[in-house]
Amino acid sequence: MPARQDREARPLAPSSHPAGDDILQDPALLRRLLRAKDRMDAASHEAWPVSRLADVSRISEAHFARSFKRAFGVPPHRYLLTRRIEQAITLLRDTELSITDIAFATGWESLGTFGRIFRDITGRSPGAMRIDVRSDTRQLDRVPACVLKAAQRPDLTIAVLEKRRRVAKAKLQPSTEEVS
Incomplete structure (x- = not known):
């Protein structure tokens, strides 16, 4: 529980998109997103529906899709x-x-x-x-x-x-x- 409190206690940098800053401040989430991005890069010829990418990242589909777009500027597809x-x-x-x-x-x-x-x-x-x-x-x-x-x-x-x-x-x- 202390790790969660530390993350919540961290002040967000002033921005017009505070939700986007959350991603940049959560290294664990960013690592998960990068894992999925790396898998797509390694096997771009394969089908990569959001459900498969979310499984790779071990987060929900909706959270993955939103977070990926915020982190990398484009949707996964x-x-x-x-x-x-x-x-x-x-x-x-x-x-x-x-x-x-x-x-x-x-x-x-x-x-x-x-x-x-x-x-x-x-x-x-x-x-x-x-x-x-x-x-x-x-x-x-x-x-x-x-x-x-x-x-x-x-x-x-x-x-x-x-x-x-x-x-x-x-x-x-x-x-x-x-x-x-």
Whole structure:
């Protein structure tokens, strides 16, 4: 019980999101979240529903989902999508595997889903990405791989469906009819 009292007695740093600060002040919870994140990194090709991640972390599903987003800035599913797309880009650049083989190797169950989400996240099809990354490799040979991965990491701060809605909204032409 004394450990719990010590944790509760600690003052929170002033912030607009005190709940987010709780996570940073609870090293045990952060270790549990990192354990789940490491498992996703090691096996991003596997299915990682929140229930499985919560089991790895040994906390409830709802608590895991909220805590993961507060700690890492994105929900667990988006984090997993980012890792899968990063791995797919690497395979497109460094191997001669077909796009279908890359889709299944990185954990996608359908080539269509892989292609659609890949395009939504990167803005290019897997085939176009393969051409682009291969043409850039000669210039990037001297850059460390960790720096390249960080620079090429897909931006998933908003949901893929939200990106689609924004693109569709931008393509719609305004109506020329008068509304009264």
